Amino acid sequence: MSKIFLSARWENLVLITYAVEPGFLDDLLPEGITADTIEGNAFVSLVAFDFLDTRVKGIKFPLHTNFPEINLRYYVRYKEKRGVMFVREFVPPSFIPLFANLMYNEKYKSVRMKSSISKNGKILLNHTISFRNRKYEIYLEALNKPFLPRAGSKEHFFKEHEWGFGTSRNGKPLMYRVEHPYWNIFPVVKFDHNFDFGAIYGKKWEYLNEKAPYNITFAEGSKVRVFGSEKLP
Secondary structure (H helix, E strand, O other): OOOEEEEEEEEEEEEEEEEEOHHHHHHHOOOOOEEOOEOOEEEEEEEEEEEEEEEEOOEOOOOOOOEEEEEEEEEEEEOOEEEEEEEEEEEOOOHHHHHHHHHHOOOEEEOEEEEEEEEOOEEEEEEEEEEOOEEEEEEEEEEOOOEOOOOOOHHHHHHOOOEEEEEOOOOOEEEEEEEOOOOOEEOEEEEEEOOOHHHHHOHHHHHHHHOOOOEEEEEEEEEEEEEOOEEOO
């Protein structure tokens, strides 16, 4: 079994999910990996959350322990394993991209960003990112009434994936395991964002600017462990 590469707490996860045709993802899939679908749709999620108490190989690095992340990911499967792959992952510290890109050949980028949250009867959450001289925001309101959705629900599907997939520098598919308990979710009351997917992620993703979200899930989060990557068997 692979050793633990990273441990942390992932908290207050906003998943804004869009349905796309499965063929839309074909050029992003390495050999042996297919788009995971529900009722004939493949899916892409804009995900924002807080990375807390971060340790890389058991070590805390100063100024790189607590920070927000925003990523764009899509849902895939390899045989019976269901997981995700990433288009781009944004974080503010430069150290995390250095390690993640080196170890996993991921697509992390360091940018200016921040998050804030308040919890009373309602939860108010805001994420902002500065990219190419523009400011983008994600705003969400939810009821502070956490519950665990049923295993067959869409909310469960989008928040619970044990596997991450990627490619090595020579184009070979890789996988790594992400371990955490099932997450509670909060009922979403209102949300908004002004992301320009084409400007941030490239022309291919302009397609999402005109689409309404298929699902919005706000998950509580927990401690997580990310294991080292390995080649597909």
